[in-house]
Amino acid sequence: MGHRWGMVIDEDRCTGCEACVAACHAENNIATVGDDEASRGRALHWIRVERYYEGDFPDIRVKYRPVLCQQCSDAPCEPVCPTYASYQNDEGLNAQVYNRCIGTRYCANACPYMVRFFNFYNPVWDKPLDLQFNPDVSLRSVGIMEKCTFCIQRIKAAEIKAKAEKRPLKDGEFNPACVQSCPAGALIFGDLNDPDSRVSRLSKSSRGTTFLEELGTHPKVVYLKRDTWHDEQNA
Amino acid sequence: MNKTPEQINKDLLRPIYHATWRFYATAAVLAALVAAALFAWVYQMYYGLGISGLNRPVFWAFYITNFVFWIGISHAGTLISAILRVCNAGWRRPVTRCAEAITVFSLSIAGLFPLIHLGRPWLFFWLIPYPSERGIWPQFRSPLLWDFFAINTYLIGSVTFLLLPSFPDFALIRDRASGWRRKVYGIISLGWRGTPKQWHRLEMAMRIMAVAIIPVAVSVHTIVSWDFAMAPVPGWHSTIFGPYFVAGAIFSGIAALIVAMALLRKLLHLEEYLRPIHFDNLGKLLLVMSLLWFYFVFAERLTTWYGNFPGEMSVFWSTQIGRFSPLFWTMVFCNFLIPAPILAIKSLRNKIGWTVAASIPIIIGMWLERFLIIVPSLSYKYLPYNFGTYWPSWVEIIITIGTFAAMGLLYLIFSRIFPIISIWELKLGMPKKEEAPELAPAEAAAGQPQAG
Numbered sequence: 001m002g003h004r005w006g007m008v009i010d011e012d013r014c015t016g017c018e019a020c021v022a023a024c025h026a027e028n029n030i031a032t033v034g035d036d037e038a039s040r041g042r043a044l045h046w047i048r049v050e051r052y053y054e055g056d057f058p059d060i061r062v063k064y065r066p067v068l069c070q071q072c073s074d075a076p077c078e079p080v081c082p083t084y085a086s087y088q089n090d091e092g093l094n095a096q097v098y099n100r101c102i103g104t105r106y107c108a109n110a111c112p113y114m115v116r117f118f119n120f121y122n123p124v125w126d127k128p129l130d131l132q133f134n135p136d137v138s139l140r141s142v143g144i145m146e147k148c149t150f151c152i153q154r155i156k157a158a159e160i161k162a163k164a165e166k167r168p169l170k171d172g173e174f175n176p177a178c179v180q181s182c183p184a185g186a187l188i189f190g191d192l193n194d195p196d197s198r199v200s201r202l203s204k205s206s207r208g209t210t211f212l213e214e215l216g217t218h219p220k221v222v223y224l225k226r227d228t229w230h231d232e233q234n235a
Numbered sequence: 236m237n238k239t240p241e242q243i244n245k246d247l248l249r250p251i252y253h254a255t256w257r258f259y260a261t262a263a264v265l266a267a268l269v270a271a272a273l274f275a276w277v278y279q280m281y282y283g284l285g286i287s288g289l290n291r292p293v294f295w296a297f298y299i300t301n302f303v304f305w306i307g308i309s310h311a312g313t314l315i316s317a318i319l320r321v322c323n324a325g326w327r328r329p330v331t332r333c334a335e336a337i338t339v340f341s342l343s344i345a346g347l348f349p350l351i352h353l354g355r356p357w358l359f360f361w362l363i364p365y366p367s368e369r370g371i372w373p374q375f376r377s378p379l380l381w382d383f384f385a386i387n388t389y390l391i392g393s394v395t396f397l398l399l400p401s402f403p404d405f406a407l408i409r410d411r412a413s414g415w416r417r418k419v420y421g422i423i424s425l426g427w428r429g430t431p432k433q434w435h436r437l438e439m440a441m442r443i444m445a446v447a448i449i450p451v452a453v454s455v456h457t458i459v460s461w462d463f464a465m466a467p468v469p470g471w472h473s474t475i476f477g478p479y480f481v482a483g484a485i486f487s488g489i490a491a492l493i494v495a496m497a498l499l500r501k502l503l504h505l506e507e508y509l510r511p512i513h514f515d516n517l518g519k520l521l522l523v524m525s526l527l528w529f530y531f532v533f534a535e536r537l538t539t540w541y542g543n544f545p546g547e548m549s550v551f552w553s554t555q556i557g558r559f560s561p562l563f564w565t566m567v568f569c570n571f572l573i574p575a576p577i578l579a580i581k582s583l584r585n586k587i588g589w590t591v592a593a594s595i596p597i598i599i600g601m602w603l604e605r606f607l608i609i610v611p612s613l614s615y616k617y618l619p620y621n622f623g624t625y626w627p628s629w630v631e632i633i634i635t636i637g638t639f640a641a642m643g644l645l646y647l648i649f650s651r652i653f654p655i656i657s658i659w660e661l662k663l664g665m666p667k668k669e670e671a672p673e674l675a676p677a678e679a680a681a682g683q684p685q686a687g
Contacts, residue, residue, distance in 0.1 A: 041290035041623050050620040067618075076467050079376040082383070083361045100371070102361055103284070103354015104379055105294035109613060110466040114292055114621040118354065120285030142283035143354025212617060215467050 003159075003169075004092040005150050006192035006220040007179070008202040009066055012227055013186035016064035020047050020178035020187065024068075027151060027177035029137045031123030044117040046148040047178050063226070066187065068178065069094060069115045069148035070211055070219030077107035077116060085145070092192075092220060093150055101144040108145060112212050116147045150189070151176035171197040192220060238507070240662055247654045247661075248408065250503050254651065265644040272637020275630045276351055284354060286630050293613045293625040296606075298352035299462075301635055303480075303605040304487070305345030306386070306459050308598075311488030311495075312338030313393040314452040315520075320445040326516055328664040329508045329656045333499060334492050335397040336653070340645040341491075342390050344638045349382070351634060378461045385458040392448050399440055402427045403659040456484040463608065470539075470550040470612035479531045486524035486570070487601035490594035493517050495646065497591045499655055508656055515585040521593065522578035529571045549615040549622075558624065559611045562603050569600025 024030065024047045033042050047068040054061045075094045077086050085101035088094060096116075108116040122142040133139070136153040140146045158174040171190050179187040190199030202208070203222040210219045238246070279286055289296055312334035319327035350356045362383045364373050373380050405424035409417055427433060460480035463471035473479075493514060500509040539551050554563040574593035583589040610625050627635075649655075 037285070041292070042285065043291075050618070052620070067620075079374065080378065080466060082374050082377040082379040084371060084374045100361070101354070102356075102358045104349075104352075105289075105354065106377070106379060106462075106466070108291070108294045109468060112467060112617045114616070114618060117291065118289075118294060119283070120289070121283045142285075145354075217467075 002091060002193065003155075003191045004193045004220065005071065005155065006092075006190065006199050006203060006222070007068075007071075007150070007176075008188040008199050008205075008208070008222045008224060010186045010188070010202075010224040011063070011065060012207075012224065013184045014049070014064040014066060015184050015186075016049050016051065016062070017183065018049050019181045019183060020066055021045055021049065023177040023181035024148075025129075026132065027134055027137070028149070029123075029133050029139055030146075031119070031140075032126045032129060033121075034124065034126075037120070042118075042120045044119075044146070046115070046117070046146075065223070066178070067113060067115060067211070068221070069150075070113055070217065070221045071150060073218035073220065074216060076110040076112065076215075076217060080106040080110045082106075091155070093152060094147070095149070095152070096145060096147050098138060098140050098144055098146065103143040103145065105145065112215055112217065116145050118145055119143060171199075243658060243661060244407065244411070246505070246508070247656050247658050248411070250650055251408065251652070251654065258647065258651070262644060262647055265640040265647065268640035269637050269644055272634045272640070275633045275637070279351075279630050280356060284352075286628060288626050288628040288631060290623060290625065292616055292621050292623045293610055295352070295609050295613060296625050297627050297631040297635055298348050299609055300602065300606045301638060302345050302348035302352070303459055303608075304602050305341045305348070305638065306456060307480075307484035307487040307601060307605070308491045309338045309342040309345060309389070309393070309488065310452060310456060310481075310484035311341075311492040312336065313389075313396050313448050314338075314485060315489065315492065317396070317445040317448045317452070320441065321449070325664055326513060328660045329505075330492070330496065330513055330517070331660070332397070332400070332653065332657045333495055333655050335393065336646065336649050336655075337488070337491060337495055338393045339390070339397050340642055340649070342386065342393060343645075344641055346386050346390065347638070349379070378458065378465045381458045382462060385455045389451050389455045392444070392451050396444050396448055399437065399444060400657055400660065401653060402437070403429065404654045404657060407658060408654075453481055456481045463612075468612050468616055469544070469546040470608070473535060475531065475535050475538075479535065482524060482527045482531055483601060483604060486521070486528050487598060489517055489521045489524060490597035490601070493521065493590055493594040494598065497587055499650065500587070503650065503655060505656065508661070511585050511587055514587045514590040518578050518584040518590045518593070521590075521597070522575065522584075525571055525575045525578065525597070529575070532567075546617045549619070550612050553611045553615050554607055558614075559607060562607055566600045566603040566607060569596035569603065 024045070025032070028046060030044050030046060033044060037043070047066055050065045050067050052063045052065065054063060071092065071094050073088075073092065075086075075088065077094060078088055081087075081101075082104060083100050083102055085097045086094065086107045087097070103118070105118055108114075108118060119140050119142050123139060134153075136157070154174050154176060158169060162169045162173075169191070171194060175189050179189040188199050188202055190197040192200055192203065194200060202224065205222075205224055207224040207227060208222045209225055210222060287297075316327065316331040316334045319331065350359050353359060362373055362380060402424050405420050406427035406429065409420035409424050412420060457477040457480065460476035464473055464476040466472065496509050496513065496517075499505060536551070536555075539547050553559050573596045577583050577589055577593040614624050615622055
C-alpha cells in the first residue's frame with residue numbers, strides 16, 4: 001500500500017510561537033514581500049498561526065490554530081484549475097506544478113482555508129535571506145500560485161533513501177520543516193495508511209476534528225481541540 | 236414611414252460616404268483612451284499583477300467584474316435579434332443589426348478580460364486542447380475551460396449571425412460605388428448577385444442560425460455563472476446562478492441596446508427609422524426583465540437569510556448593512572426602483588428620453604451587481620482571520636474605462652463600414668410595394684417578405 005501523508009495538530013500544545021512559520025520560510029524559499037506588500041495582504045506564509053480571542057477583557061483567552069494546506073482528499077482547488085497545475089498526487093498530496101500554472105487564481109478562490117498564495121511580483125527576500133536558499137526547492141516567478149507541499153522534497157528524499165537501502169520507511173524518520181521545528185511538539189506528521197503510526201493513532205482521538213468539516217473536503221490534517229481541563233483549571 | 240427605396244438607400248448609406256469632423260474627433264478621443272488601457276495592460280504584464288488592487292483574499296475583482304458585465308451586454312444583440320426573428324416580429328427590422336453588432340464587440344472585449352487577469356497571460360494557449368509531445372491536456376472539469384469553449388462558440392456564432400444578412404447590403408454598396416469602395420465591397424459581399432437561389436439560401440441560413448444561436452447564448456452566460464457556482468464559496472455556491480445570470484445578461488443587454496440606438500438615432504440622423512415605437516417595445520421587454528431581476532435577487536437573498544449558515548451570513552450582512560451595503564442599495568435603486576416605475580407608465584415609456592433615462596442606471600446597476608457577486612464573497616470567505624477588502628488601482632480603472640472606449644470606437648468604425656440598419660430587410664418589411672425596390676427581382680423571387 002502506498003503512503004497517505006497526514007498531520008495531527010494538537011491545539012493543547014500550540015503556544016503560538018510561530019517557529020513553524022520561520023522554519024517553513026527557510027525550508028521552502030518563500031519570499032518575504034516586505035512591509036508595504038504585507039499590509040496589502042500579499043504576504044506569503046504557507047503555514048500561519050491564526051489567533052482567536054475568546055471572552056471579554058480581562059477574562060480573555062487566546063486560541064492558536066496553526067493553518068497550513070489541509071491536503072484535502074476532495075480538494076476544491078483541484079478540479080477548477082484549467083491547466084492541471086493543481087492536482088492530487090498518488091500519495092494524496094494536493095500538488096502544485098509551478099511551471100504549469102498560468103495564474104487564474106481560481107484555486108485560491110475555491111480554497112476555503114485560504115492557504116494558496118499568489119506571486120503578485122517577482123519574489124524578493126530581506127537580506128541576507130537571499131544567501132541561504134534551499135537548493136532542493138525551486139523558486140517561483142511572478143504570476144503563479146504556490147502553497148504548502150508537506151515538504152515534498154523531504155518526503156521524496158526519504159523515500160529514495162529507504163528504497164536504496166531496501167527497507168520500508170520508518171514512522172518519524174523524517175518530518176516537514178514545521179513539524180521538526182515545533183518546540184512544543186504540537187505538530188505530528190506521518191503516514192495515515194500505517195495504522196501503527198503516531199499520526200494514525202492520534203487522528204482517531206476523541207478530540208480530533210477537521211477544519212470546516214461541513215464542506216466535505218475531507219482534509220488529511222486533524223486538529224485535536226483543547227481539552228476541558230483548561231477550563232477546569234482556570235475556574 | 237413613407238420613404239421610397241431610393242430615399243432609404245440615401246439615408247442609410249450616408250454615414251458610409253460622409254464623415255464629419257465630429258466623427259474624427261470622437262474617434263481620436265476614444266482611440267487615446269484605448270491606447271492608455273493598452274499601455275496599462277503592458278505595464279501590468281511587465282511588473283506583475285501586484286500593481287493592481289488585487290490581494291489575498293480578493294483574488295478576483297475588477298477584471299472579472301468587467302468580464303461578466305461585457306458578456307452580459309453581449310446578450311443584447313444576438314439573443315434579442317434571434318428571438319425577434321424567430322417570432323417574426325415586424326418591428327425588429329431597424330433594430331437587429333445594431334443589436335448584433337453590440338454582441339460581437341462586447342463579446343470580443345469580454346473575451347480579453349480573462350487574458351488581462353491572468354498571472355502569466357502569455358501562456359493562455361494552455362487552455363486550448365492541442366496535442367503536445369508532453370501529452371498534457373487541459374483540465375476538462377474546470378469551469379474556466381468550459382468558458383473558453385462557450386465564448387468561442389458564441390463569438391463565431393454571433394459573427395456569422397451578423398455577417399450573413401449583411402451580404403445583400405454590401406452588394407448594394409458595391410453596385411452603387413466606384414473606385415476602391417467598389418473593389419472592397421466587391422470582395423466582402425462574397426459574390427452576392429441577388430439570384431433567387433442566393434436569397435433562398437440566405438433565408439434558410441438565417442432561419443437555422445436564429446434557432447441555433449438561442450441555446451448557445453443561454454448556455455454561455457450559464458457557464459459564466461458556473462465559474463462562481465461551482466466553487467464552494469459563500470454567496471457563489473448557488474443553484475439559482477445559471478438563470479439568474481442569464482436574466483441579468485438580457486436585462487443589461489437590452490439597456491445597452493436602447494442607449495446605443497438612441498445615440499445612433501441622434502448622431503446618424505435616423506429619426507425616421509428608429510422611432511419611439513421601437514423604444515417603447517424594447518422598454519416593455521426591459522420592464523419585464525427588471526421585474527424578473529428583482530425576483531431573482533429577492534429569491535436568492537431570502538433563501539440565504541433563512542438558511543442562516545455562518546459562512547453565508549458574513550457575506551450576506553456585508554452587502555445588506557455592512558461595508559458593501561452602499562453599493563448594494565445603489566444597485567437596487569438603479570436596477571429596480573428607478574427604471575421599473577418609468578417603464579411601467581406608458582406615457583413615459585414611449586418617450587425616448589425617458590427610456591434612455593431608465594436604461595443608463597440599469598447599465599450602472601448591472602455592473603455593480605457583478606462586482607457585488609465577486610468581491611464581498613471573497614472578502615468574507617469563511618475564516619474571519621483572513622477577511623480582507625479591496626480597492627481598485629489606477630491600472631484597473633484605466634483598463635475598465637478603456638474597454639468602454641473600445642466599445643464606442645469599434646461601434647463608430649462599424650457604423651462607417653456597415654449600414655447600421657439592414658436595408659434589404661427594412662425594404663422587405665415595408666407595407667406597400669407599388670414602387671419596386673432596387674433589389675426587386677431577387678426579392679420577388681425570394682417569396683413573401685419574411686426572409687430572415
